[in-house]
Amino acid sequence: MKTTINGQEYKFDPRADESAIEVLRERKQLTGTKLVCGAGVCGACTVLVDGTPMTACLLPAHALEGKSVQTIEAHGPDQLHPVQKAFMAHDALQCGFCTPGFIIEAIAFYDSWRKEHGKKEPDRDEVALALSGHLCRCGAYVGIYKAVQRAVAGDFDEVSEIESPRVEALAKVTGQARYTADVHVPGMLTGRILGSKHAHARIVRIDISAAVAMEGVKAVVEMLEDKYKVARYVGQPLAAVAAISEEIAAEALEKITVEYEVLPFVDSLDEALKPGAALVYPESSKNPPNASEGPIPPGKWEGNLRKPYLNLMMTTWPGKARRIVKEAGQDENLVLVQRTYRTPGQTHTSLEPHCAVAHWQEGSLTVHVSTQTVAPLARELAKYYKLNREQVTVLSEYVGGAFGSKQGFTTETRAAVELSRVTKAPVKVVYDRMEEMTIGGYRPLTKSDFSIVADKQGNLKAMTGYFYGDCGVAVQSQCAPWVRFTYTGVPKDVKDFDVVTNAAFAKPFRAPSGPASFWVLESAMDELAHRLGKSPVALRRHWDDSTIRMPLYDWIESLPAWQKRGEAGASAGRFKTGIGVAIGNWFNIYFSQAKVEVATTPGGLVVRTAAQDMGNGLRSVVAKAVAEEFGVSPLTVDVQLGNSEYVEGPVSTGSRGTNSIYQPSVEAARKVKEKLLANAASTLGLKDPHWENGGIFHEKGFLPAAEVFRQLPAVSVVEKRGGNGLFDVLGMMPSGELGANIVPKMTGSVFMAQVEVDTLLGRVKVQKVWAGMANGKIVNPELAQSQVYGAVIQGMGYALYEERISDPATGTLLTVGMEDYRIPGIGDIPEIEVHFHEGGFESVKGEACGLSELSFLAVAPAIGNAVFNATGWRPTEIPMRPHRVLEGLSMALPQVQEAKSVEY
């Protein structure tokens, strides 16, 4: 069979059941085309077939016969299309995994639009329609709109040199960035995992003989890690297979027979707490996984409930708090808000699934893995397999999204390593979308009973909060800390309880537990302000114990949209608009042991650190820090990350990247420069050398940087971050390693949202979000802004759309595909205005703190408070899906019932 791929004829003989994406990715190694959902929903696999965009995942290979296929690789660095240049210039990408698909579709749109409308700029709706078949989990949509509009309008037709704020943008827009999912090692086997069919069952026997006997099957290993041999959720890994092809591996899984003794299960928090509920851990010794980034404190089990023993950190005068809340009802001078709030399980849905390629050889273990924790993972692997640390290498050059779900020694890595250990061949394990959605991770579900009391003058008096977290079979939802550390100085009794259910375990997700805490706290706070008849901003200012947010309150109060907001429920007609505000408060973390190496080679500057860039921009932060010292373009700095052989850098969790690595990068660069100047004097005999304008000025002239690096001997400096010399608290990683230093001063945000609520259909449209951020110095403004955009978009998904749902009859997750689990698409995106108030962290080395998590916290409550302001109805449960909104509105507002019958 013949087809043309990127202009070249290709003859091949496909299997009947082969798909076009296999031809491209596996036969041709054109890995710029990504496989994400495999179901036509996300558009990551888009290619042009005879000029028409098509999803390669649903295209049979045979359908390519006689056709001409164009992939992203047709537009390499030397033949960039204006759309690619626009994506680079407008930072229309973060992790980059969705980028090739978007670009291919946008190129087709560019052509068709130009034919019909010339260089007229398309409006946002037109772009949204054209790109409606594409999803981006990082939320790069703001840049995507801009890039497509401006490319079509002709801004990039004549441009040859493109500066992108993101140093690896070129690799990502050309499909050349190699993610773990793209790694291909000769002789590689495919590994697949067999998951439990039942939500709760004793595994009596696993018979692998038929699978082992199959031709092409190289190994079958057990995966169940439960000392009682009990599977406690659907999809829990029981065994894994390595075979010479994916088809054989899939078939082998079906040949494994598992004898289950089915046990009763509970699939929801409410069910799990009922008397007589089936127990997730009936055994006396329980060993639940940890869903948090911290250690598990001691606790006491009562059925499926795990109660904290000690809660000293979290409470201040707890007895008094309880008493004030209890008596508030009888006291004329006090106002009490008391409600139950609920938040959903939010699936990370990284576009690059969890994946690993492991190769166990005599004396060494090499693992390519999509991870946020390169260096600690290497240590963890060495410890687990009793190897020396030097024998283990972890590689993770590009990560296609993680958001907290890819930390430490995860299941796909264990499967790959175990299978490779047996076969001694490289083994690749990639979750399919169903596995990714089921066991890849999610933010815990919560139900919270919360009370807050103030006096009529607006003085905060007390809070009590009992937070029930459902992390599936895991524990540690941990909402209480954020409530404890915000609006402090009053009696508080706040506690976290874990309720285990027969569901896959939750994992940390961007600002773990923070969004649920602030949903509760900031919804209640807003309600209290309303009941007191006070401005919610003024009241927050009054309660706030940190000065960091004060300039942000000023900013919000200066906004015309805030000044002009109406009374709650005053908006008339079917479509009601409203404004809401909420704050966020976040720990300020860094890693004092973080190291970076800056070196010169004859070719230029090289920076190395065993850290990783998940799309949040660490590469660019490092490149910029070093480049600015030398006065050269960041694009000339070769930043090498994602290799555990390099000096240890920070993990990408807890928003600690910039805070950990920026300052040592600057320092190391400075020292390299000094060495170069010394060498310039000693080896080249230059007089009075000093560094200026991208090179060395000396008595006789100027030596540009490139020449300096070429002519002088190579130098290298390793620099460590070190502490701030303050009272830094040490924190722990899930592995028990010390991995974090905490700055006592927290970072802060104030967000405002404007919504339109359709009271007939229940839909909430976020029209605009104003994001006020106070997290110190902003090292790379464009990338920082992109991070905030992404957080707003994910936060909006949390507030309005996203929800894990399982089948109560079987405990099987129903939201296993991207057609069932709704993440924000390009058409959902509001206008977003980001305002950074810099400064305030002069005592922190480098003065820059993290922002990725901080920017998530206030989104949902700002939207909820805006819904209240629009309608007069107070949402307590998210996501605010249309049916929930309508039910809430009908109960709260009789006129909505009337409207239903007259409007259409």
Added chain:
Amino acid sequence: MISYAFDYARPTTVEDALAQLDDDAKLLAGGHSLIPALKLRLSAPAKLVDIARIPALKGIRQDGNELVIGAATTHKEILSSDLIKEHLPMFAEGAALIGDPMIRYKGTIGGSIAHADPSADWPAMVIAAEGTVVVQSKSGTRSIAADDFFTGFYMTALEEGEIITEIRFPVPAEGTRMTYQKFTQPASRFAIVGCAAVRKPDGSARVAFTGVSDAAFRDTGVEEAVGDWSTAAIEAAAAKTAEGMELNVDHFASEAYRHHLARVYCKRALVAISE
């Protein structure tokens, strides 16, 4: 997510296709419903017979007093057709609401009605426009009225060994008005509720729904109640939507919410064509 192994054939005529279509074979058109199902291993045909490129199954033409749409005509081809825009504008309107551009490039009308997803858009439109589904098998050709075609949850009146070759529609009389109104499931973009409505010059109505129940259906209760198309009559007709039927429930819409949406979209459709 990898399908069972299967064979593949790409005949160029309907007769060839029929010859290939043995018991374990399945027809493949746009593949946008079938291939996802195969990947989930919900179905394990031994062979796929690809009919997407059979010229006789493609295209839109007028045949006397009928408009004929070939089964393998894509959503995109339909929404771009001048004949359709002139005579069955509801199809152009409705096809443009299916999925996203890539789905419209590949998905076919024949595949959509054969698959009979309870939330697919074509079934409601085909019923409202009084379509006749023409099918061919080794033993000959037969025609099935759209009203009788959708028999249940993913079930149709198609029998083993039959290929839909075309769908025929009477050319609507001068003055006929029609519309398709859809409330979209935002992740999959299928219809949570879709209402196709036609008003003939004599004032009679044809109204069909998709997404509401286990199969697309014609709602004669609504049709009869619309009477003189006065505001009050439309109101009363919309209130009759899906009366007495069992409605779909899923995590995007409860039964009550779906019923509410169906009434709103019914009313929207009726109002849109009332003048």
